[in-house]
Amino acid sequence: MKLTDFNWKKIAIILGLLFIALYPVMHGDTYIMHIFILFFVWALVASNWNLLMGYAGIFSLGNIGYFAIGGYISGILAKSFGWSPWICIFLGGIGSMVSVTLFVGLPALRLSGIYIALLSLIFADTLPTILTQTRSVTGGAMGLHDIPPLFEGITRIHSYYINFVLFLVILTIIYKIIHSSTGLAFVALRDSKDFAKTLGVNEYKEKIKVFAYVSFLTGITGGFYVHYLGDISPTTLAIEPFLLAIAMMEMGGIGRFPGAVLGAVIIVFGNEFLRLAGTLRLALLGALICAIILFFPGGLMQFIDWIDSRIGRLKTSKAT
């Protein structure tokens, strides 16, 4: 390999992952580890959302709902039947996939644009009502507590590495989907539906597929999240997590692969450390989002492209 084959982005990714992998050994502050776990989870939620919204161009606003369904199903099953949380998480993913594909995916075949956004938002919005009506099972507005952990005697470090592996696995799956013929078909349908069809792309099949993938992966992430935290309540479905997840996507760059992960770094860590600023927290975050969107409408990924072009120019001017 030549020296010029190394690019700074690859090096940054490798260093970043190494840092995350070694953090518990090097420093191992339990509070920081907790924030890292939140980052893993939200980065996955936002990346899945990005697959649906950025790549497939389907304006879904219900993704926090898909996340909560996975979490609730897994938590309820593990708590009431005492099944292994690993199986419950998988079932939660399936539950999320089936309900989302049935109630959002299928109707979405006949809808487009803003109407899918409304439908998916309504879907997510009915969940708190359903939860309060089924208090005996779901805990209602109080939430579901004492959800068993993944295994007895689990420590923060265990949770950290389990969620880190989940983070890597699901991101790899998303990356593979984006670069498969299915992912290309999503983008083709987004950019020009009629034209994609002339290439033989089956619109209905691909739309159902993207809903199924995204809701399954988001549901599983929800499962891991509740078994880590030990509880979940309808506040998950409130406006703040919803806006923060959208902000992660916007900041990272919609329709760009690792974008949502970068957005999640800034939002999750920013959100935690700005607690020092008290009530100004959301205002500061908002200002940061505005600044990024103002100067780099394509999000952080556009900022990275900009640095890239600068480096490219430097290299050519040196060479001549």
Place this chain on the structure above:
Amino acid sequence: MNDKYATATTALDIQKVDSFYGELQVLRKASLKLHEGEVVALFGPNGHGKSTLLKVISGIHPAVSGSIKYMGAEIAKTSSQKIVELGIAYIPEARNLFPDMTVLENLRLGAYNRRARGMVGENLEYVFALFPHLEERKDQIAITLSGGESRMLAVSRGLMSGASLLLIDEPSIGLSPITKKTVFGAIEKIKNETDITVLIVEQEVDNALKLAERVYLLKRGQVFLEKVADEISKAEIEKAYF
């Protein structure tokens, strides 16, 4: 009809096709026939239904009445995905690439249909052998290609679907005379080196007339003239436009 065509099998047989945009009738009992492996040019003035006919064949726009037979099977009511799988590739005129995808991704998308998916490797080799230029640029984003290159990519993507019938809509539109030559050179390669049937729709007569074996003229939605290409001159076709 010429003796040459007496024995050839009919690839595409269009009989009395009517098609509308809302109330407006665009195709009026349009009929034409393609034999296997031949290159046919369909000329006609702007706005008289040439592109619509291609869209009707490829199933994007519905035919209200009439029959379209491909290899003997009726496809007038078949969905566009199925038609691609049957081996008909439609190459639209302008804006026919996915601009943010790389050359390779555009090609892979061409092989999306079930039949072609297993042959991506072979078809890629074949396309790159036909257009070595594309291989050099395979990781380039499609929007950065020149006009001629992107037209060539569009044709290659049609080939990636494993098509045996290419419907090419105005390959020369918006190109400089030199790039037009390159694009038609590419189509000539397909004509000489493969047994793919090609239907070219053109407004401009020059290049397509040299390449085609037979010529149809479409005016006000009707096919009103059919000639072997050698028997008609550019002036005659252009006279018929008005």
